[in-house]
Amino acid sequence: MGSEKRGGIGRRAVLLGGGAALLGTAALAQDELRRAWWRLPGTEKERVEGALDHKGAVWTAASGANWRRADRPADFVIDRVVIHVVQGSYATALKVFRDPGHGAATHYVVGRDGRVAQLIRELDVAFHAGSRDMNERSVGIEHEGFVDRPEGFTPAMYAASAALTAGICARYGIPVDRKHIIGHVEVEGTDHTDPGPHWDWDRYIPLVRAARAKLGGAAPGVS
Numbered sequence: 001m002g003s004e005k006r007g008g009i010g011r012r013a014v015l016l017g018g019g020a021a022l023l024g025t026a027a028l029a030q031d032e033l034r035r036a037w038w039r040l041p042g043t044e045k046e047r048v049e050g051a052l053d054h055k056g057a058v059w060t061a062a063s064g065a066n067w068r069r070a071d072r073p074a075d076f077v078i079d080r081v082v083i084h085v086v087q088g089s090y091a092t093a094l095k096v097f098r099d100p101g102h103g104a105a106t107h108y109v110v111g112r113d114g115r116v117a118q119l120i121r122e123l124d125v126a127f128h129a130g131s132r133d134m135n136e137r138s139v140g141i142e143h144e145g146f147v148d149r150p151e152g153f154t155p156a157m158y159a160a161s162a163a164l165t166a167g168i169c170a171r172y173g174i175p176v177d178r179k180h181i182i183g184h185v186e187v188e189g190t191d192h193t194d195p196g197p198h199w200d201w202d203r204y205i206p207l208v209r210a211a212r213a214k215l216g217g218a219a220p221g222v223s
């Protein structure tokens with residue numbers, strides 16, 4: 001983690017830089033101040049058992065063997081959302097992600113009825129993309145179903161997933177586009193094919209964009 005290394009000059013420089021910017025902006029919202037504090041490196045966030053990043057999700061902890069403790073976005077920038085399909089049911093996904101022998105888990109699982117489970121905090125690194133770099137920079141979302149059964153990708157699931165992805169994009173300033181919201185198949189070097197050819201990106205991205213617009217605030221990269 002190197003928290004010692006992150007103290008001292010680096011942190012002071014951030015504070016001074018931030019302070020100078022703050023002086024020039026009289027009407028800075030309390031929300032912005034909190035966010036500035038949140039992004040300071042070296043200030044590890046408080047952890048509460050069962051705390052959620054996505055409102056409406058149900059906390060179902062993954063095995064600690066399937067993720068790594070981190071302090072994102074202070075130690076790693078989060079700029080990708082990776083979409084997966086389970087090749088199985090919602091219950092199966094939760095079961096294997098609780099299994100320490102599985103070696104992998106996503107932050108979230110979305111069911112075909114629209115329910116959402118959170119298994120790993122977004123500040124931690126989930127082992128889901130098969131690439132250390134991609135794991136460190138992304139939030140992973142599993143979807144109940146099979147790559148060759150498009151009828152399993154229901155409107156309720158697309159809507160719930162889009163709301164979840166929109167929230168992630170809002171929290172970390174991620175542009176809502178196909179460069180930043182990708183399928184597991186698009187991760188460099190992967191041999192996984194999910195979410196497969198039937199995942200309807202032309203439907204999904206506009207849903208994310210609409211959900212993101214409802215959340216308000218800056219939406220970088222959206223033209």
Ligand SMILES: [Zn+2]
Pocket residue numbers: 083084085128184192194
């Ligand atoms: Zn996958």
